[in-house]
Amino acid sequence: VISLSIEGGTVLTSDPARPILDPGHVLVEGSRISAVGAGPPPSGCNPAQTIDARDKLVIPGFVNAHTHLCMTLGRSLGSDRSLLQWLTQAQLPFMASMAPEDYALAVTLGAVENLKSGNTTVCEVFFSNRYTDGADELAARALADTGIRGVFFRCSNDEEFAPGFVEGTQEIASRSRNLIATWRAHQRIRVGIGPLVPWTATDEYWADTAALARDAGVGVHLHTAETPEYNELVKSRTGRSNVEHLAHVGALGSQVMLNHCIHLARHEIDLIAEHGSPVIHDPTSNMILASGTAPVLEMREAGIVVGLACDGPACNNTQDMFEVMKNAALLHKVTTRDPEALTAADVFAMATRDGALACGLGAEVGSLAPGMLADIVLIDTMACHLRPVHDPLAALVYSARAADVDTVVVGGRIVVRARELLAIDETALLRRAQSRALELRRAAFQ
Numbered sequence: 001v002i003s004l005s006i007e008g009g010t011v012l013t014s015d016p017a018r019p020i021l022d023p024g025h026v027l028v029e030g031s032r033i034s035a036v037g038a039g040p041p042p043s044g045c046n047p048a049q050t051i052d053a054r055d056k057l058v059i060p061g062f063v064n065a066h067t068h069l070c071m072t073l074g075r076s077l078g079s080d081r082s083l084l085q086w087l088t089q090a091q092l093p094f095m096a097s098m099a100p101e102d103y104a105l106a107v108t109l110g111a112v113e114n115l116k117s118g119n120t121t122v123c124e125v126f127f128s129n130r131y132t133d134g135a136d137e138l139a140a141r142a143l144a145d146t147g148i149r150g151v152f153f154r155c156s157n158d159e160e161f162a163p164g165f166v167e168g169t170q171e172i173a174s175r176s177r178n179l180i181a182t183w184r185a186h187q188r189i190r191v192g193i194g195p196l197v198p199w200t201a202t203d204e205y206w207a208d209t210a211a212l213a214r215d216a217g218v219g220v221h222l223h224t225a226e227t228p229e230y231n232e233l234v235k236s237r238t239g240r241s242n243v244e245h246l247a248h249v250g251a252l253g254s255q256v257m258l259n260h261c262i263h264l265a266r267h268e269i270d271l272i273a274e275h276g277s278p279v280i281h282d283p284t285s286n287m288i289l290a291s292g293t294a295p296v297l298e299m300r301e302a303g304i305v306v307g308l309a310c311d312g313p314a315c316n317n318t319q320d321m322f323e324v325m326k327n328a329a330l331l332h333k334v335t336t337r338d339p340e341a342l343t344a345a346d347v348f349a350m351a352t353r354d355g356a357l358a359c360g361l362g363a364e365v366g367s368l369a370p371g372m373l374a375d376i377v378l379i380d381t382m383a384c385h386l387r388p389v390h391d392p393l394a395a396l397v398y399s400a401r402a403a404d405v406d407t408v409v410v411g412g413r414i415v416v417r418a419r420e421l422l423a424i425d426e427t428a429l430l431r432r433a434q435s436r437a438l439e440l441r442r443a444a445f446q
């Protein structure tokens with residue numbers, strides 16, 4: 001039985017077999033796509049629900065492959081500083097005053113922004129000073145309740161990091177196991193693990209992480225080579241470069257996502273490629289924090305899968321993947337002075353199927369094709385900044401914005417319709433986030 005038919009729109013499938021269908025249709029049965037084709041759907045398919053997609057682009061939902069929704073309440077705090085200044089002077093002191101419920105509030109607001117922006121899958125790189133009070137369970141529940149799909153990476157460190165953000169090695173192992181067990185059977189939320197930063201994790205921690213990833217089959221997510229200062233911290237602690245250290249502790253491989261990878265030596269790119277680790281590129285965050293330009297072209301040439309991400313709402317400062325696609329294309333065009341360095345087609349693939357591959361969901365999401373999960377986004381093109389449309393792909397990447405997202409379907413269920421989130425009172429959420437964020441700021445910096 002066809003539960004949903006989306007028809008009359010310009011379908012950008014992100015499926016190399018049939019990239020653009022104009023017009024085209026997408027049919028959904030339950031949680032999965034059953035057919036994608038040109039023109040109107042076959043007569044007699046009698047869908048339970050029909051969406052008229054005329055004047056709309058129809059795309060697979062974006063995979064925002066690295067974010068920190070736990071930091072959403074710190075949005076616009078501590079701007080115009082370097083990564084380590086922004087983190088240690090503004091964000092960590094602010095987060096240190098957060099209660100467990102504040103993490104749930106932050107994740108809810110961040111996930112709502114992601115959904116309304118067309119990001120149907122997020123990799124939440126979560127960290128907290130309130131793990132003792134179950135902040136991870138509360139936040140994972142908040143993420144699930146918004147209707148989004150996600151991998152919730154429970155990140156931690158067992159040596160000095162910031163006061164309150166360090167756990168014992170044994171606590172990390174047992175709490176990670178508990179969280180993985182709780183979410184094992186959930187349809188939309190997976191759990192992953194990893195250290196937040198690579199220089200304050202003991203060898204024992206790394207051994208536990210590798211064992212847990214192997215035994216439980218969960219993904220690992222790491223910040224890697226983000227700035228020269230960051231690399232220096234790894235070097236002074238371990239005597240090795242960042243990627244050499246990851247290889248040394250057994251933290252490279254296809255289920256280990258490496259985020260940023262900006263300041264790499266050539267042999268580190270080769271090490272990543274040899275082990276098959278995917279990389280995530282966050283051009284907006286890298287520019288806002290003045291971190292540098294990741295060698296994305298060299299990594300792609302070496303055969304590394306590179307996905308795209310916004311990074312957290314506190315260092316971007318939005319969850320707009322349209323902006324991230326455009327920034328990725330522009331950054332690499334201008335630094336190489338080659339207009340074909342990254343094309344609209346390249347960055348659209350990176351924001352969808354490459355991101356899905358990177359987070360281990362490549363067989364489930366990232367393109368519109370029969371058998372894939374029905375994570376579908378409709379973008380309204382009846383706007384001055386989008387018309388006329390000569391090239392739908394260029395319109396999507398270079399003209400469209402998150403605010404143009406009209407309808408969002410996750411696993412066959414409509415969660416955003418006419419730009420409104422159906423399940424949550426957005427105004428109440430925004431008011432609560434604003435008043436609570438001010439209280440936290442006063443408590444942290446009085």
Ligand SMILES: [Zn+2]
Pocket residue numbers: 066067068125223259311312
């Ligand atoms: Zn990050």
